[in-house]
Amino acid sequence: MTRAAAAQRRRLVALGACLAVAVGTPLAWSATRPPAAVGEGLAAGLAAGLAAPAAAPPATPLGTSGPQAEGQEPARTLPRLSARPADPASVAARVPAVDPPVEVSVPALGVSAPVDAMGVDADGAMGLPDDVRRTSWYRHGAVPGTGGGTSVIAGHVASAAGRGVLGDLPDLDRGDEVVVRTAAGELLRYRVTTREAVVKEALPVADLFAREGPERLVLVTCGGPYLRELGAHRDNVVVVAEPA
Amino acid sequence: MTTTTTTTALGLVAAGALVALSAAPATAAGSGTATVSVLHAVPGTPVDVYANGEILLDDFEPGTLTDPQQLPAGDYDLAVYPADTESIEGVDPVVSADGVSVPAGANITVAAHLTESGDPTLTPYVNDVSAVPAGEGRLTVRHTAAAPAVDVLADGAVVVSDLSNPDGASLETAAGTVSAAVNLAGTGTTVIGPTDLTVAEGASTIVYAWGSAEADDLDLAVQTISGLGSDPAGVPSGLADGSTGLPVSLGVLSVLAAGGAVAVAVTMVRRRES
Numbered sequence: 399m400t401r402a403a404a405a406q407r408r409r410l411v412a413l414g415a416c417l418a419v420a421v422g423t424p425l426a427w428s429a430t431r432p433p434a435a436v437g438e439g440l441a442a443g444l445a446a447g448l449a450a451p452a453a454a455p456p457a458t459p460l461g462t463s464g465p466q467a468e469g470q471e472p473a474r475t476l477p478r479l480s481a482r483p484a485d486p487a488s489v490a491a492r493v494p495a496v497d498p499p500v501e502v503s504v505p506a507l508g509v510s511a512p513v514d515a516m517g518v519d520a521d522g523a524m525g526l527p528d529d530v531r532r533t534s535w536y537r538h539g540a541v542p543g544t545g546g547g548t549s550v551i552a553g554h555v556a557s558a559a560g561r562g563v564l565g566d567l568p569d570l571d572r573g574d575e576v577v578v579r580t581a582a583g584e585l586l587r588y589r590v591t592t593r594e595a596v597v598k599e600a601l602p603v604a605d606l607f608a609r610e611g612p613e614r615l616v617l618v619t620c621g622g623p624y625l626r627e628l629g630a631h632r633d634n635v636v637v638v639a640e641p642a
Numbered sequence: 643m644t645t646t647t648t649t650t651a652l653g654l655v656a657a658g659a660l661v662a663l664s665a666a667p668a669t670a671a672g673s674g675t676a677t678v679s680v681l682h683a684v685p686g687t688p689v690d691v692y693a694n695g696e697i698l699l700d701d702f703e704p705g706t707l708t709d710p711q712q713l714p715a716g717d718y719d720l721a722v723y724p725a726d727t728e729s730i731e732g733v734d735p736v737v738s739a740d741g742v743s744v745p746a747g748a749n750i751t752v753a754a755h756l757t758e759s760g761d762p763t764l765t766p767y768v769n770d771v772s773a774v775p776a777g778e779g780r781l782t783v784r785h786t787a788a789a790p791a792v793d794v795l796a797d798g799a800v801v802v803s804d805l806s807n808p809d810g811a812s813l814e815t816a817a818g819t820v821s822a823a824v825n826l827a828g829t830g831t832t833v834i835g836p837t838d839l840t841v842a843e844g845a846s847t848i849v850y851a852w853g854s855a856e857a858d859d860l861d862l863a864v865q866t867i868s869g870l871g872s873d874p875a876g877v878p879s880g881l882a883d884g885s886t887g888l889p890v891s892l893g894v895l896s897v898l899a900a901g902g903a904v905a906v907a908v909t910m911v912r913r914r915e916s
Contacts, residue, residue: 402913405913406910406913409906409909409910409913410910412902412906413903413906413907413910415899417899417900417903418899419895419896419899419902420896420897420899420900420902420903421896423895423896423899475694475696476693476694476696476698476713477711477713478697478698478699478700479680479691479698479699479708479709479711480699480708480709481680481682481699481702481703481706481707481708481709482706482707482708482709483703483705483706483707484681484705484706484707484850484863484864484865485705485861485862485863485864486837486838486839486862486864489864489866490838490840493840493842517776517777517817517843518776518777518874518875519878521875521878522775522776522777522874522875523874523875523876523877523878524874524876524877524878526877526878526879528881530881536874538776538777538817538843538844538871550877552877552879553879554879554880554881555879555880556880556881557881558881562879564879598876598877601876601877603873603874603875603876604873606873606877607873607874609844609871618877618879619879619880620877620878620879620880624880630878630880631879631880634876634877634879
């Protein structure tokens with residue numbers, strides 16, 4: 399009886415241990431996951447420090463503009479205009495040259511990837527390279543290192559070929575460094591301010607692709623559950639970084 | 643009777659107000675502002691441009707365009723004189739246009755150019771500044787040359803056909819560089835180009851064919867109005883399931899432990915029964 403009771407107790411302990419491992423393993427794993435978001439939220443990250451949009455230059459108030467000419471000429475009511483050559487070559491020469499990003503590195507994730515300058519796809523969405531080891535920069539938007547606007551670099555989270563180079567963006571934390579190398583060889587350093595997963599339909603594209611305002615670098619990939627019926631992830635993972 | 647009188651009086655007041663309005667300076671008639679650019683597309687002659695009797699542009703060279711300028715909305719009397727005209731008093735302008743309407747909020751380009759028959763004229767064009775889809779630009783062509791109707795070609799294909807002075811036509815196309823040429827309408831006779839033209843994304847690129855076919859000085863002038871872009875619809879950055887679930891090794895461990903727990907429990911139940 400005593401021996402049987404002891405055996406039963408041992409089995410009870412074994413049962414407890416097995417249950418602890420069975421339940422504890424996934425719980426402990428999920429508890430050690432990075433938080434779903436860092437920073438003060440995407441809206442704040444993209445808007446923080448956002449200067450009021452530059453107002454259009456005010457029309458010259460009637461009768462107040464222009465110096466009162468010496469002599470009899472009355473005060474001007476209209477500004478004087480100045481002109482520039484409009485031939486195609488002169489106009490093209492005035493368009494500022496762009497030094498595009500060619501590589502993005504995230505030391506905290508140990509990743510570095512080539513950046514392709516891309517526009518929009520057939521659906522009017524941002525173009526992305528098929529190769530998950532490459533990323534794209536939205537070439538119609540802001541240019542990194544020019545001091546203004548939000549430049550967007552995106553990469554696939556994964557493909558049939560494997561996990562994407564930006565697949566671990568959810569592990570990034572506030573303060574982590576992002577480095578962009580430009581075609582001219584300049585190294586631009588940024589610090590992560592916010593990271594957030596956003597349901598794709600709610601992606602704030604106007605803020606994300608802002609061509610004006612303070613300089614921001616945004617890294618985007620996909621996240622959240624994979625919706626097999628749509629063949630797409632539910633969310634975009636958006637990391638906002640400011641010049642370091 | 644009283645009613646009628648009142649009505650008449652109100653009518654008189656209204657009429658008075660109308661008179662007052664029309665007597666007010668032309669530039670004060672509108673409340674907002676408009677964006678105005680001026681293009682000089684008459685070959686050969688630098689000019690001075692006056693608006694409401696006031697000089698707006700001094701020594702304005704052919705083939706040049708002003709930067710867009712905010713001007714009070716209203717009606718303008720425009721007149722063009724030979725450059726360095728000391729006083730416009732009693733001098734006949736080269737060309738003039740009275741009561742050119744510049745409505746609030748509008749974006750207007752006033753072009754001084756030649757008619758098809760070669761006389762100087764002023765044409766106020768209203769520019770389409772509505773948004774263009776992401777990745778695209780608006781290309782507008784305007785015939786401001788002393789030349790017959792033309793076809794406009796982009797990369798060898800006719801994109802606008804039979805365009806006559808002073809008409810214009812617009813299309814939206816993928817941003818990029820196109821090789822542009824102007825042919826006499828319905829012929830293979832190229833009178834301008836081909837010239838590389840950039841259709842800027844999120845912008846309106848307006849191309850003026852100007853000059854004179856007879857004088858063999860036809861050319862292109864380009865105006866760009868930016869800030870008309872749209873944002874991409876989204877970022878489709880998932881080609882396949884990349885969701886980060888429980889790593890396989892930990893999952894296996896958990897399942898094995900659960901199996902172990904079941905085995906132990908079964909043993910315990912059996913022992914109790916026996």
